[in-house]
Amino acid sequence: MPASRSTKIALYLYGVLAIVILYLPLVSVGFASVSRARYLSFPIKRYSTEWYARALESPTVADLVTTSLKVAIIVTIVSMVIGFFGALAFARYHWRYRGTFQKLILLPIFFPQTVLGLALLMWFNSVGIIPTWKTAVVAHLVWIAPIATLIIAIRAYSFDPALEEAARDMGASTFLILREITLPLLMPGIVAAGLFAFLLSWGNFPLSLFTTGADSTLPEWLYAKMVSGYSPLVPTVGIMSVVGSFCILILAFAMTWLLRKARNNRPKGADNDTGG
Amino acid sequence: MERLDRRLGFFSALPLAMLLAVAFLAPLLVIAVFSVMPQRVFSLFNAPDFSAYRVFFQQGYYGPLAWSLGMALVSTIVLFLISWPLAYGMAKVFGRFTLVLTVAVVMSLFVSENIRLFGWVLTLMKGGLVEGHFRALTGVGFESPLYNVPIIVFGLVYVYFPFMLFPLAQGIAMVPDDARQAAADLGASRWRVLWEIELPLAAPGIVVGCLLSFVLATGALAESKLLGGQSVIVIADEIETAFTYGQNWPLGSALSMVLILIIGALAIVAVTRIDLDTIMGRRR
Numbered sequence: 374m375p376a377s378r379s380t381k382i383a384l385y386l387y388g389v390l391a392i393v394i395l396y397l398p399l400v401s402v403g404f405a406s407v408s409r410a411r412y413l414s415f416p417i418k419r420y421s422t423e424w425y426a427r428a429l430e431s432p433t434v435a436d437l438v439t440t441s442l443k444v445a446i447i448v449t450i451v452s453m454v455i456g457f458f459g460a461l462a463f464a465r466y467h468w469r470y471r472g473t474f475q476k477l478i479l480l481p482i483f484f485p486q487t488v489l490g491l492a493l494l495m496w497f498n499s500v501g502i503i504p505t506w507k508t509a510v511v512a513h514l515v516w517i518a519p520i521a522t523l524i525i526a527i528r529a530y531s532f533d534p535a536l537e538e539a540a541r542d543m544g545a546s547t548f549l550i551l552r553e554i555t556l557p558l559l560m561p562g563i564v565a566a567g568l569f570a571f572l573l574s575w576g577n578f579p580l581s582l583f584t585t586g587a588d589s590t591l592p593e594w595l596y597a598k599m600v601s602g603y604s605p606l607v608p609t610v611g612i613m614s615v616v617g618s619f620c621i622l623i624l625a626f627a628m629t630w631l632l633r634k635a636r637n638n639r640p641k642g643a644d645n646d647t648g649g
Numbered sequence: 650m651e652r653l654d655r656r657l658g659f660f661s662a663l664p665l666a667m668l669l670a671v672a673f674l675a676p677l678l679v680i681a682v683f684s685v686m687p688q689r690v691f692s693l694f695n696a697p698d699f700s701a702y703r704v705f706f707q708q709g710y711y712g713p714l715a716w717s718l719g720m721a722l723v724s725t726i727v728l729f730l731i732s733w734p735l736a737y738g739m740a741k742v743f744g745r746f747t748l749v750l751t752v753a754v755v756m757s758l759f760v761s762e763n764i765r766l767f768g769w770v771l772t773l774m775k776g777g778l779v780e781g782h783f784r785a786l787t788g789v790g791f792e793s794p795l796y797n798v799p800i801i802v803f804g805l806v807y808v809y810f811p812f813m814l815f816p817l818a819q820g821i822a823m824v825p826d827d828a829r830q831a832a833a834d835l836g837a838s839r840w841r842v843l844w845e846i847e848l849p850l851a852a853p854g855i856v857v858g859c860l861l862s863f864v865l866a867t868g869a870l871a872e873s874k875l876l877g878g879q880s881v882i883v884i885a886d887e888i889e890t891a892f893t894y895g896q897n898w899p900l901g902s903a904l905s906m907v908l909i910l911i912i913g914a915l916a917i918v919a920v921t922r923i924d925l926d927t928i929m930g931r932r933r
Contacts, residue, residue: 384738388746391735392753395810398768399760401778405771413771415781459665461657468658474666476920481673483861483916485868487885488905489673491892495683495902496676515672518665547657576761579870583892592761599767599875608771611764618759 399615405608413605424609433594434610440506441590444581445574448513452570453563455514456521460559463522464529478519486516486579494583504586512584513574520573521566528562568625572618677909684902701903710887710904717884718911720798721866724805728813728862729855731806736817736854741826747818754811762808766875769804770795796878804872809862816861820854821847853922860919864912884908 405413409421428434462468463475481489493512497504536558540550556563578592585593591614598607684701705711739747757765772778775793784790794800824847832842848855870885884904891901 381742384734384742385746387734388738388743388750391810392750394807395753395757397778398765398772400768401771402764402768404778414776415778416785455664455668458661458663462659462662462665466654466658466661468655468662470662471658474662476923477669478665479920479923480916481669483864483912483919484673485865485885485908485912487870488868488888488908488912489676491888491901491905492676492680493672494892495898496672496679499679499683511672514668518668522665547653572759576759576764578761578763583889592763595761595767596763596871599763599770607767611761611767615760615764619756622756622759 402608402611406612424605428606428609437589437591437594440588441575444506444509444590445571447510448517448574449567449571451514452518452521453567455518456525456566457563459522460525460529464526478522481515481519490580490583504584506585506588509581509585512580513577516580517570517573521570524566524569525559525562528559532558575618680902680905683898684906686899701899704900705903713882713884713887716881717867720802720805721863724802724866725859725863727806729859732813732817736814736821739818740821758811763871766804766871770875795876796880798881801873801877804876805866805869809865812861812865813858816854816858820851824850856922857919860915864915867912
């Protein structure tokens with residue numbers, strides 16, 4: 374029962390509309406960021422990049438970027454490592470509590486992040502840890518490491534365990550198999566998970582809100598400014614943060630594309646990727 | 650081989666399981682313990698005291714809870730209705746456009762939710778993108794739709810859209826074309842096919858999508874603060890106030906516990922419904 378032509382067109386239009394609505398607020402923020410006036414009102418009469426210059430000079434913004442970067446980089450590395458092993462336990466090995474483990478991983482993803490942040494704040498307080506950006510790393514990990522695990526697990530599902538078994542039959546140790554077979558085969562998944570981890574941590578606000586203590590990440594500072602009075606720096610810094618993440622995304626896509634191209638140019642047979 | 654698999658599985662699960670035990674399960678336990686502590690006590694060793702839960706009923710904290718649950722319910726229903734056609738398109742109609750749509754939706758997730766909500770404030774406020782241009786063109790302005798309940802629901806729908814869309818698309822993809830074709834051949838109307846074939850067969854995706862968006866929307870805070878301008882106080886807001894300004898940890902914990910119990914029950918129902926091996930495509 375294929376959809377009729379008019380239904381198809383309507384569905385396509387609906388899809389385009391969804392994308393437009395999804396990104397409309399960013400268009401507003403974009404316009405606001407290049408408005409010259411201190412008090413924003415549309416239509417914008419005079420454009421200037423003055424606020425960008427100010428944001429770049431501001432030591433506060435530099436501090437916020439440093440904190441956010443520190444958190445995001447550590448979260449990325451740790452999630453990739455934990456996610457790699459987690460994904461093997463999740464998808465590859467048959468062990469007793471695999472089902473329970475799979476469901477345990479989903480719970481933090483299903484949990485409202487604001488409440489999770491508050492719970493962690495209380496937990497840190499009751500064991501005597503003073504919240505700083507380091508505790509925010511832990512908070513981000515609770516949510517991001519499971520997501521990284523799921524992404525790597527998708528890759529782990531699609532690889533053939535016979536490859537590992539063959540290596541074992543030929544006498545390879547468990548460590549050697551992990552290093553020479555499992556790790557290279559899961560690499561695309563691990564890279565994708567790292568990308569997700571970085572971007573989700575960079576943009577995360579509800580988990581940082583209660584767990585950074587005196588430090589502040591970029592989204593947190595933006596929220597504080599949004600709630601307590603408008604500053605012309607808010608749209609500017611917001612757009613800079615968004616452009617930063619999109620640059621990283623585009624860079625990642627470009628690298629994948631180049632790598633694939635380079636691999637395809639190699640003579641046949643050199644490529645032992647099973648795909649996925 | 651079997652035994653090795655078991656051991657390897659256990660050891661590889663260890664890092665993540667430890668992380669979640671220390672930083673997810675333990676904090677929830679601490680909240681449960683604090684919720685039965687007397688007020689203005691900041692240590693864990695006291696006789697239990699359920700007064701914080703009494704305060705919950707006496708001081709009308711069920712109001713904010715009802716608002717949170719009500720708005721979450723409405724936004725979930727709206728989300729289901731608007732996502733269904735799109736999810737259907739992604740699963741059955743769009744070819745390459747599915748990929749475009751997926752990338753576009755996932756990329757929007759990487760933008761901090763408060764920046765996106767702030768963008769809506771700039772779009773919808775008086776003198777914002779919509780009203781400002783409308784007035785410049787026609788000379789007549791109109792009132793901004795911001796700062797009331799419907800706009801909060803709109804914010805929830807906007808932010809949690811991906812969490813409904815993807816599970817739904819996954820669910821609809823599980824409906825075999827043969828079943829729909831057969832029903833249609835036997836003379837079932839379009840609506841009958843939807844009601845008796847598509848909805849029941851896509852049920853796993855529907856349940857997961859609805860529970861996920863409901864649970865996340867119940868605990869949401871930024872939507873009501875940024876778009877709603879405090880016109881309604883939601884439960885997450887009350888919890889925050891109790892912990893920060895109020896310095897009343899037992900009350901904050903009791904409020905969190907009520908929320909956690911509701912959310913936890915729903916989340917567990919959802920999680921047990923998901924068969925990850927099938928969804929994520931196990932080979933064997």
